[in-house]
Amino acid sequence: MATEFEIKPYPELWASLDMDVPRFDKARLMLGEAYAKTYLSQKKRPVGMAYFDNMIAEIHGGRIKELLAAKAEGRPVIGTFCVYIPEEIVLAAGGICVGLCGGSQGSVPDAEKILPRNICPMVKSAFGFKAGRICPYFQAVDFVYGETTCDAKKKTWEILDTMVPTYVMEIPQLKRQRDLDLWLAEVKDFKTKVEEVAGKTITETDLAAAVKIMNNKRKALQRLNSLRHHNPAPISGKDGLLIEQIAFYDEPVRFTKKVNALCDELEERIKAGVAVPTKNAIRVMVAGTPMALPNWKIHNLVEGAGAVIVNEESCIGTRYFKDLIDENATTMDNMLVALTDRYKEIDCSCFTPNDERITQVIKEFRDSKAQGIINYSLQFCHTYNIEEIRIRQACEREKIPYLFIESDYSAEDVGQLQTRIEAFLEQIGE
Amino acid sequence: MATEFEIKPYPELWASLDMDVPRFDKARLMLGEAYAKTYLSQKKRPVGMAYFDNMIAEIHGGRIKELLAAKAEGRPVIGTFCVYIPEEIVLAAGGICVGLCGGSQGSVPDAEKILPRNICPMVKSAFGFKAGRICPYFQAVDFVYGETTCDAKKKTWEILDTMVPTYVMEIPQLKRQRDLDLWLAEVKDFKTKVEEVAGKTITETDLAAAVKIMNNKRKALQRLNSLRHHNPAPISGKDGLLIEQIAFYDEPVRFTKKVNALCDELEERIKAGVAVPTKNAIRVMVAGTPMALPNWKIHNLVEGAGAVIVNEESCIGTRYFKDLIDENATTMDNMLVALTDRYKEIDCSCFTPNDERITQVIKEFRDSKAQGIINYSLQFCHTYNIEEIRIRQACEREKIPYLFIESDYSAEDVGQLQTRIEAFLEQIGE
Numbered sequence: 109m110a111t112e113f114e115i116k117p118y119p120e121l122w123a124s125l126d127m128d129v130p131r132f133d134k135a136r137l138m139l140g141e142a143y144a145k146t147y148l149s150q151k152k153r154p155v156g157m158a159y160f161d162n163m164i165a166e167i168h169g170g171r172i173k174e175l176l177a178a179k180a181e182g183r184p185v186i187g188t189f190c191v192y193i194p195e196e197i198v199l200a201a202g203g204i205c206v207g208l209c210g211g212s213q214g215s216v217p218d219a220e221k222i223l224p225r226n227i228c229p230m231v232k233s234a235f236g237f238k239a240g241r242i243c244p245y246f247q248a249v250d251f252v253y254g255e256t257t258c259d260a261k262k263k264t265w266e267i268l269d270t271m272v273p274t275y276v277m278e279i280p281q282l283k284r285q286r287d288l289d290l291w292l293a294e295v296k297d298f299k300t301k302v303e304e305v306a307g308k309t310i311t312e313t314d315l316a317a318a319v320k321i322m323n324n325k326r327k328a329l330q331r332l333n334s335l336r337h338h339n340p341a342p343i344s345g346k347d348g349l350l351i352e353q354i355a356f357y358d359e360p361v362r363f364t365k366k367v368n369a370l371c372d373e374l375e376e377r378i379k380a381g382v383a384v385p386t387k388n389a390i391r392v393m394v395a396g397t398p399m400a401l402p403n404w405k406i407h408n409l410v411e412g413a414g415a416v417i418v419n420e421e422s423c424i425g426t427r428y429f430k431d432l433i434d435e436n437a438t439t440m441d442n443m444l445v446a447l448t449d450r451y452k453e454i455d456c457s458c459f460t461p462n463d464e465r466i467t468q469v470i471k472e473f474r475d476s477k478a479q480g481i482i483n484y485s486l487q488f489c490h491t492y493n494i495e496e497i498r499i500r501q502a503c504e505r506e507k508i509p510y511l512f513i514e515s516d517y518s519a520e521d522v523g524q525l526q527t528r529i530e531a532f533l534e535q536i537g538e
Numbered sequence: 539m540a541t542e543f544e545i546k547p548y549p550e551l552w553a554s555l556d557m558d559v560p561r562f563d564k565a566r567l568m569l570g571e572a573y574a575k576t577y578l579s580q581k582k583r584p585v586g587m588a589y590f591d592n593m594i595a596e597i598h599g600g601r602i603k604e605l606l607a608a609k610a611e612g613r614p615v616i617g618t619f620c621v622y623i624p625e626e627i628v629l630a631a632g633g634i635c636v637g638l639c640g641g642s643q644g645s646v647p648d649a650e651k652i653l654p655r656n657i658c659p660m661v662k663s664a665f666g667f668k669a670g671r672i673c674p675y676f677q678a679v680d681f682v683y684g685e686t687t688c689d690a691k692k693k694t695w696e697i698l699d700t701m702v703p704t705y706v707m708e709i710p711q712l713k714r715q716r717d718l719d720l721w722l723a724e725v726k727d728f729k730t731k732v733e734e735v736a737g738k739t740i741t742e743t744d745l746a747a748a749v750k751i752m753n754n755k756r757k758a759l760q761r762l763n764s765l766r767h768h769n770p771a772p773i774s775g776k777d778g779l780l781i782e783q784i785a786f787y788d789e790p791v792r793f794t795k796k797v798n799a800l801c802d803e804l805e806e807r808i809k810a811g812v813a814v815p816t817k818n819a820i821r822v823m824v825a826g827t828p829m830a831l832p833n834w835k836i837h838n839l840v841e842g843a844g845a846v847i848v849n850e851e852s853c854i855g856t857r858y859f860k861d862l863i864d865e866n867a868t869t870m871d872n873m874l875v876a877l878t879d880r881y882k883e884i885d886c887s888c889f890t891p892n893d894e895r896i897t898q899v900i901k902e903f904r905d906s907k908a909q910g911i912i913n914y915s916l917q918f919c920h921t922y923n924i925e926e927i928r929i930r931q932a933c934e935r936e937k938i939p940y941l942f943i944e945s946d947y948s949a950e951d952v953g954q955l956q957t958r959i960e961a962f963l964e965q966i967g968e
Contacts, residue, residue, distance in 0.1 A: 224923040224944075226656065256711040259689045262890050263924035276890060278711050281686040286723050287708070293716050460692050460706060488918065493654040494693035514654075 113144040113161070118169035125172075125247035132242045135214055136168060139402060146404050150344055152384045154377065156370030157347055163354050167401075171357055172244045178204050179250070184305035187249035187272075189234060190257055191423045191454055192279050194447055196433065197299050199318035199360070201306035207356030208252065209243035210234030211400030213517035218242075222267065227260040228486050229516040230400055235264055238271050245357075246272060250305050253298065255279050257458040258491060275301060281460060283452055292448045299444070315443050319433045325360045328367040329429035335374040336418050337476045339391065340383035342374040345417025346407045352424050353401040389414055390533050393478035395421035395469050395499065397486040403517060406484055409529050419476035421469050422484075427454050430468075457491035465495070466502050473508060480509035480536045482529075487516040509536045543574035543591070548599035555602075555677035562672045565644055566598060569832055576834050580774055582814045584807065586800030587777055593784050597831075601787055602674045608634050609680070614735035617679035617702075619664060620687055621853045621884055622709050624877055626863065627729050629748035629790070631736035637786030638682065639673035640664035641830030643947035648672075652697065657690040658916050659946040660830055665694055668701050675787075676702060680735050683728065685709050687888040688921060705731060711890060713882055722878045729874070745873050749863045755790045758797040759859035765804040766848050767906045769821065770813035772804040775847025776837045782854050783831040819844055820963050823908035825851035825899050825929065827916040833947060836914055839959050849906035851899050852914075857884050860898075887921035895925070896932050903938060910939035910966045912959075917946040939966045 115136045122129045143164055147157075163171070175185050184203035188195075189210065198205035209215070215236030216229060222239065223232055237243035246252075251273040254265040265274045277294045280287035303309055329352070336348050351367060377383070392415050394406060399422065410417055420426065431453040437446040455465035473481055483499050485492040496512055503510035511532040515521055545566045552559045573594055577587075593601070605615050614633035618625075619640065628635035639645070645666030646659060652669065653662055667673035676682075681703040684695040695704045707724045710717035733739055759782070766778050781797060807813070822845050824836060829852065840847055850856065861883040867876040885895035903911055913929050915922040926942055933940035941962040945951055 222927060224920075224926070226918055227920055227924070256890065259888070259920035260924065262711060263887070263921050266891055267924070267927055276712075278717070280710075280720075281692060281708050282706075286720050290710075290716050290720055457693065458689070460686065461696050488656055488920075490654075490657055490689035490918075490920070491693050494657070494690065494697070496654070497652060497697055 113140055113148055114165060115140040115143070115167065116165050116169045118172070121169060121172060122244060125244055126241060127244060127247055128241045131240065132168075135212075135242060138214075142402060146346060146408055147350065150346065150384070152382065153347065154343055154370055154373050154384075156366070156373045159366045159370075160347075160350055160354055163358055164350075167357060168244050172248055174359065175204055175206065175245075175248045179248070182307055184302050185249050186302065186305075187245055187252045188254075189252075189261065190255045191428050192255050192257060192451055192456070193253050193277060194295060194298065194451060195360075196315065196318040196322050196447060197295070197302055197310065199321055200310045200314040201302045201308065202314075203302065203306060204359075206245055206249070207400070208234055208245050208249075209237040211353075211403040211517070212237075213519075215240055215242060216517060223264065226488050227264075228258070228489050230398070230486055231260045231264050233400075233517060235268060238268060251275060251301075253277060253301070257456055258489070260488070279458065281458065283459060288448060288452060291452065292444060295444055295448050295451075312438065312440050312443060315440065316435070319435055319443070319447070321360050321364075323432045323435065325355070325364045325367075326429040326432055328364045328371065329355065331371045332367055332374070333419065333426065333429070335371055335378070338378050339477050340387050340389070341391070341416045341418050342377040342383060344384050344411055345392075345394075345420075346404060346411055348417070349399060349404065349407050349420060349424070352420060352428065353399070355428065356401075356424070386414060389416040390480070390536050391416055391418050391476070391478045392480050392482055392533075393417070393419040393421065393473050393476050394425075394482050394484055395472075396484035397489050397492045398423040398425070399484070400424060405515065405517075405522070406482065406513065406525075409522070409526050410482065410533075413526070413530050413533055415533050418478055419472050421472045423454075423456070426472060427456070457495040462495060466498050469499055470502055470506055470508075473506075480511065480532065482532070483510065483512045485512070485514045487514055543570055543578055544595060545570040545573070545597065546595050546599045548602070551599060551602060552674060555674055556671060557674060557677055558671045561670070562598075565642075565672060568644075572832060576776065576838055577780065580776065580814070582812065583777065584773055584800055584803050584814075586796070586803045589796045589800075590777075590780055590784055593788055594780075597787060598674050602678055604789065605634055605636065605675075605678045609678070612737055614732050615679050616732065616735075617675055617682045618684075619682075619691065620685045621858050622685050622687060622881055622886070623683050623707060624725060624728065624881060625790075626745065626748040626752050626877060627725070627732050627740065629751055630740045630744040631732045631738065632744075633732060633736060634789075636675055636679070637830070638664055638675050638679075639667040639831075641783075641833040641947070642667075643949075645670055645672060646947060653694065656918050657694075658688070658919050660828070660916055661690045661694050663830075663947060665698060668698060681705060681731075683707060683731070687886055688919070690918070709888065711888065713889060718878060718882060721882065722874060725874055725878050725881075742868065742870050742873060745870065746865070749865055749873070749877070751790050751794075753862045753865065755785070755794045755797075756859040756862055758794045758801065759785065761801045762797055762804075763849065763856065763859070765801055765808070768808050769907050770817050770819070771821070771846045771848050772807040772813060773800075774814050774841055775822075775824075775850075776834060776841055778847070779829060779834065779837050779850060779854070782850060782858065783829070785858065786831075786854070816844060819846040820910070820966050821846055821848045821906070821908045822910050822912055822963075823847070823849040823851065823903050823906050824855075824912050824914055825902075826914035827919050827922045828852050828854040829914070830854060835945065835947075835952070836912065836943065836955075839952070839956050840912065840963075843956070843960050843963055845963050848908055849902050851902050853884075853886070856902060857886070887925040892925060896928050899929055900932055900936055900938075903936075910941070910962065912962070913940065913942045915942070915944045917944055
């Protein structure tokens with residue numbers, strides 16, 4: 109029962125970006141098909157999702173044109189891989205900060221020609237997208253700003269740098285004052301680099317405006333997340349995740365408006381008792397590593413089994429939007445301190461110790477009225493994989509039904525995962 | 539053709555350390571057997587190796603008694619996993635700094651009950667030694683001082699800390715001034731912690747003496763390494779590696795004396811034209827991840843095939859001893875700066891970028907008059923595994939015969955490795 113959907117083709121645009129157009133066009137068709145199957149087959153979707161459907165249709169075309177238009181005006185376009193890179197600074201310089209491709213099995217073989225096989229699929233996928241010239245974002249950015257949040261990324265940037273200029277922000281590994289001092293200096297370096305491309309100095313006014321835009325965006329995502337916590341859920345977990353994924357590509361002011369419009373609709377649905385999907389579906393929260401577009405594997409399986417995902421404790425999820433920047437700081441120095449203070453609240457497993465995350469996972473479980481936690485780790489992600497021990501112990505202590513899944517982007521383990529997920533849901537349902 | 543050899547049993551001592559004595563005793567017998575087979579079967583060994591043979595015989599007994607005697611006198615006994623932890627500071631406080639167990643497959647299953655399987659075998663082995671109570675060093679230390687040099691170690695310390703007090707030194711990920719400032723502060727924290735256990739403040743005189751002891755130890759190891767570079771090699775690679783491994787357990791002054799005595803003998807052998815093993819053996823250098831005692835897998839295979847290993851570019855190898863501390867600093871602050879300056883020269887792949895290591899590998903290849911490089915990475919070690927790309931490229935550029943091996947502690951890949959190593963040696967010999 110395929111629904112019509114097409115990711116729009118822009119062959120001339122892609123050719124102008126030195127992409128492998130024939131190959132990318134095939135990937136486009138496959139992604140469109142997967143999207144129709146995963147998303148458009150859903151029943152009783154909020155009408156506000158139409159905007160996000162269209163965003164996917166234009167993700168490799170319309171949005172790329174916007175990036176190139178910005179570049180033509182001398183505005184910086186910066187590609188990033190991590191929620192620790194402060195978008196506010198790029199916005200303040202009049203630029204665009206975008207996520208890069210990294211959520212698809214299709215580019216993994218390109219990476220494995222060079223990189224080791226036994227590293228994170230997200231890192232391999234991202235690297236492969238650049239190596240294969242099959243990601244318009246990689247082709248359009250002025251430079252990439254990586255970070256040191258894990259061994260695989262940190263060392264891969266050295267090799268990526270031979271294909272696209274790649275700078276690195278050092279994220280410290282603890283959060284004492286000496287670490288925050290180093291971090292602040294890194295944020296200032298990032299600002300300098302962005303200003304170089306922009307050919308302008310960021311003023312306090314610029315930064316204040318950017319902080320407000322990003323705070324508003326994060327508030328809209330917080331609002332959406334709260335609405336997903338309503339029982340029964342007014343929107344599917346798949347749609348929730350999609351919006352969190354699109355957050356890394358879309359223009360923030362427009363995106364915020366559309367998320368808020370969707371939230372208005374969801375509030376109406378709650379009032380009217382309209383729920384998606386079936387009432388009494390088992391409510392599951394996902395915690396762990398980010399699910400980059402178009403990684404919908406777990407959501408597909410969980411919601412395909414009749415349950416609903418009501419929260420993503422993830423970088424593509426609450427870690428991206430749970431914290432706001434204090435808007436009261438005035439001088440540039442104080443503003444950058446306030447900004448860094450907000451970023452340090454993101455509780456990535458790259459930190460040691462990382463007790464805050466354990467507490468946060470349990471808090472989100474309670475807030476979301478979930479009935480169980482699926483802890484998801486990308487394969488070979490050492491930090492989340494080992495932190496899993498502490499999350500599991502906390503769930504045991506709190507008597508929270510718990511399932512740990514380590515997976516990659518391939519379809520090989522889908523059958524096995526389906527069995528495990530169904531057994532987990534049954535156990536909760538008993 | 540087994541030669542008699544026994545790792546001495548100390549069941550009462552082990553029981554007093556709350557060890558799993560029956561299990562450890564079995565491991566002792568197996569290790570003794572492996573040692574006899576690997577080491578005592580070698581022909582024309584230098585007589586100076588007798589000391590190191592005896593050190594192995596006493597490694598779980600006599601040496602442990604020395605540790606406990608120090609503890610009884612209130613001297614700190616600190617366990618470490620990494621060459622970035624400055625032993626000089628422990629020595630200066632009158633204490634003992636020792637490596638911990640971590641080189642054996644035997645303890646890996648203990649770790650895999652808790653830790654993920656797909657992380658570094660050294661980390662799993664070390665953790666398993668503590669979890670299984672089968673390492674007297676783990677049982678004897680006041681505390682463990684870990685570091686943040688890789689994701690697997692960094693996150694494992696959090697779990698290890700529940701079994702033995704484990705502190706963490708943050709090692710930065712770049713080497714700019716701001717990183718060195720943080721590093722110096724970490725070194726000072728370490729000093730404070732060691733002083734707490736020692737119940738005394740380290741003086742400039744204490745530290746100067748300790749620096750001299752460690753510099754002398756490193757010079758002796760440099761001397762040994764230079765002698766190994768003579769063609770034909772006067773000592774086997776297996777024996778060279780063994781001494782580098784024992785360096786992490788033995789008392790430094792005694793060890794230095796014995797290494798120098800061995801070097802005197804090797805100089806005599808060179809003069810007399812006595813070579814071990816066969817003349818015209820193919821000379822191989824090993825680069826990469828450390829080979830912790832009793833990991834002799836690669837050396838066994840390479841030298842079993844008639845070649846000789848003449849250099850280990852590794853933390854258990856040249857990275858441990860290639861750099862000395864400047865002895866001219868006077869005030870405590872300046873002395874600690876000089877110390878940190880020396881430690882920053884260690885070119886672990888945890889740093890990005892790490893160009894110095896690429897240069898160093900090629901330099902050691904030339905210095906050692908090797909004919910090929912075997913780059914060895916422990917399985918799942920992301921940083922060395924990815925840095926492999928740059929080492930390979932450098933070897934291609936320099937036309938150096940090159941073989942990359944990623945392996946764990948199991949015997950499963952021995953047959954396959956033997957085939958690959960023999961093919962590599964044949965290729966060099968052509």
